[in-house]
Amino acid sequence: MKQIKVLGSGCRNCEITANVIAQAAKDAGVEVEIEKVTDMAAIMAYGVMSTPGVVVDGKVVHTGGVPGPDQVRAWVQE
Amino acid sequence: MFEVFANVLTFGMLGLDPSSRTGAAVHFFIMDVVKIFFLLVVVIYVMGLLRALVSPEQVRAFVRGRPDWQARSLAVSLGAVTPFCSCSSVPLFIGFVEAGIPLGVTFSFLIASPMINEVAAVILVGVLGWKLAALYVLAGLVVAWFGGMIMQRFRPERWVEDYVWKIQMGAAALPKPDTTIAGRHRYALAEVREIVGRIWRWVLIGIGAGALFHGFVPADWVSEHLGGDSWYTVPVAVVLGIPLYSNATGVIPVAEAMLGKGVAVGTTLALMMSVAALSLPEMLILRKVIQWPALALFAGVLAVAFTLVGWGFNAIV
Numbered sequence: 001m002k003q004i005k006v007l008g009s010g011c012r013n014c015e016i017t018a019n020v021i022a023q024a025a026k027d028a029g030v031e032v033e034i035e036k037v038t039d040m041a042a043i044m045a046y047g048v049m050s051t052p053g054v055v056v057d058g059k060v061v062h063t064g065g066v067p068g069p070d071q072v073r074a075w076v077q078e
Numbered sequence: 079m080f081e082v083f084a085n086v087l088t089f090g091m092l093g094l095d096p097s098s099r100t101g102a103a104v105h106f107f108i109m110d111v112v113k114i115f116f117l118l119v120v121v122i123y124v125m126g127l128l129r130a131l132v133s134p135e136q137v138r139a140f141v142r143g144r145p146d147w148q149a150r151s152l153a154v155s156l157g158a159v160t161p162f163c164s165c166s167s168v169p170l171f172i173g174f175v176e177a178g179i180p181l182g183v184t185f186s187f188l189i190a191s192p193m194i195n196e197v198a199a200v201i202l203v204g205v206l207g208w209k210l211a212a213l214y215v216l217a218g219l220v221v222a223w224f225g226g227m228i229m230q231r232f233r234p235e236r237w238v239e240d241y242v243w244k245i246q247m248g249a250a251a252l253p254k255p256d257t258t259i260a261g262r263h264r265y266a267l268a269e270v271r272e273i274v275g276r277i278w279r280w281v282l283i284g285i286g287a288g289a290l291f292h293g294f295v296p297a298d299w300v301s302e303h304l305g306g307d308s309w310y311t312v313p314v315a316v317v318l319g320i321p322l323y324s325n326a327t328g329v330i331p332v333a334e335a336m337l338g339k340g341v342a343v344g345t346t347l348a349l350m351m352s353v354a355a356l357s358l359p360e361m362l363i364l365r366k367v368i369q370w371p372a373l374a375l376f377a378g379v380l381a382v383a384f385t386l387v388g389w390g391f392n393a394i395v
Contacts, residue, residue, distance in 0.1 A: 049134040
């Protein structure tokens with residue numbers, strides 16, 4: 001199962017990002033595990049300074065904003 | 079173009095009297111909403127296409143390991159071109175500290191970033207003309223440069239929260255931007271949605287405040303009390319601006335209304351800077367990484383700097 005982490009200290013855009021990913025996974029019929037990382041030390045450990053960031057299977061794929069629908073679809077499907 | 083549209087809507091369709099207070103206020107509001115939001119969308123889109131919006135990760139990489147004056151110039155100028163959201167100031171602060179960037183340089187960046195950005199600069203030119211835009215940007219750069227330098231003198235390291243020093247930052251390879259035309263277009267659109275979505279409230283509130291000022295505050299009263307003759311208007315403007323928060327773009331219509339009624343240029347600039355750069359929410363966010371004495375000092379240094387800028391311009395202009 002794909003592991004997706006949303007990095008962000010609880011700002012509104014982080015919530016939106018997590019929801020967008022959950023919805024896209026549901027639409028695609030793919031099971032994913034979504035984890036919200038809110039601890040600053042853990043976020044920085046990924047080298048990310050602008051949140052929200054998205055990590056798919058341990059790899060940073062996006063930073064600094066709510067991702068677009070095409071991007072999200074690609075992450076849950078690939 | 080915007081003028082004609084606002085005329086038709088206010089005086090034609092709504093049937094308001096151009097000489098009435100409400101008419102003047104509504105006209106100002108409609109005109110500025112159309113003009114500022116049009117400029118916002120266009121400027122952010124174009125910047126997005128050019129990918130001129132620099133990310134904090136890139137700033138950190140540029141600035142780290144340089145001698146002090148170089149690091150500061152870079153921090154100030156990059157701060158001026160990064161429209162950053164106060165919600166990222168904590169990771170930004172930690173990232174800078176972790177990279178060994180001096181705190182004074184980090185403060186310079188934190189001052190420049192909310193106060194000046196290229197989007198607000200273009201809108202300033204559109205609304206207030208290029209002279210005032212240049213004055214504002216120049217004053218902002220100077221304040222950011224010296225503000226950070228003065229902060230450094232007080233050895234702010236002692237007020238940084240312990241956990242900040244312990245964080246180890248990873249060096250994950252960040253995703254490469256898509257540089258095809260389609261990719262740029264997508265990025266620019268997302269950028270417009272993101273930034274306008276974040277700041278539209280502040281801009282609307284600012285235009286509303288500007289419209290009320292424009293319509294209902296009599297020019298006689300302004301020239302008597304805020305005309306620039308009395309020394310205390312500038313510090314009062316700065317103190318008023320501290321609890322008020324708005325985005326740099328949001329204060330522009332307020333400044334427009336104030337200048338239109340004859341408020342002195344220095345007083346107006348001081349208020350703009352104070353509203354954009356100094357705010358309680360921003361302070362509370364920074365409290366996560368530095369202690370109160372440093373925050374008080376930060377606010378104090380900025381308040382003094384804005385007051386000096388205000389007096390300076392009132393004396394010259």
